[in-house]
Amino acid sequence: MTKRASIADDAGAVEITPRLRPGEVWRDPEGRHAVACGDCTDRSLVLNLLRDFPAPTLAVHDPPYNLVMFERRTIGEYIRWCRSWIDLTGEILADNASLYVWLGADQRCHFQPLPQFMSMMADTGFESRSFITMRNQRGYGTQKNWMAVRQELLSYTKGNPAFEVQYTDIPKILRGYYKNVGGRRTENMERSRSETIRAGNVWVDIQQVFYRMEENVEGCKAQKPLKATERIILASSARDQTVVDFFSHAGTTLLACERTGRRCVTLDIDPVYAELTIRRLEHFRETGRTGWQRERPA
């Protein structure tokens, strides 16, 4: 055990005693997942983390948006740092695999690091696949600009991975697109495979995590919604395949893997977030609940 640590949030500090020290790996007693505490560019740690797993077919990364350990790096340094974990991802992924990266865009500074990151990816061996935008419900900004409500999600492939179309919960309501099928005039609602709209590259149907939601993990400000993470996992991996996430934080990818029958290997540089990741899984297995809402994980 390492010494107690705390993470601050609106309600005060969450006291927690991390079980992992930097460089250590927790292996799931049920043999499904593994969590490490350490740096995403530490190749030997990542290889050790993956020791008992088939090569991942999906990576879902959500790096800090150029605010690494609360100090802003120059854009050049930030992109060089991204390149090192992208190259490591390319090395560990299966021959046919998908990569998703959540990335911010600073509208006060030429939208960095989004364009630089996109350019950097051009010679990594990954192919660009989709540029997804997720709409947040709560935006920020003044009355003098458009409210900022978007989160960017870049999708890439290595080789030729499978892709499973996903559907939203938004009912189809528009008629009027007619086509002749077998000599009979049919309209779009009649021909469709689903009552709901297929997920495209703009996601407006996902609730941003906030403290009243069951999945909320107190102290985790950058938590992504389970619904978005599960959508990625269901589209781009199959049951029992391995999913990797280098920036675990609230353990969203790990929990989404547990709920969808995938295996997850994940890490976080901060022992407190590595601990919260493990506790979130344990809590889910004990209670069926996805987070703590307003209670404390400690």
Ligand SMILES: C[S@@+](CC[C@H](N)C(=O)[O-])C[C@H]1O[C@@H](n2cnc3c(N)ncnc32)[C@H](O)[C@@H]1O
């Ligand atoms: C934006 S959050 C990830 C949120 C996550 N997707 C979720 O839903 O909870 C980024 C995380 O990356 C971790 N981190 C920052 N630098 C890191 C590094 N070099 N290696 C591994 N993790 C790092 C931070 O401690 C933080 O918990």
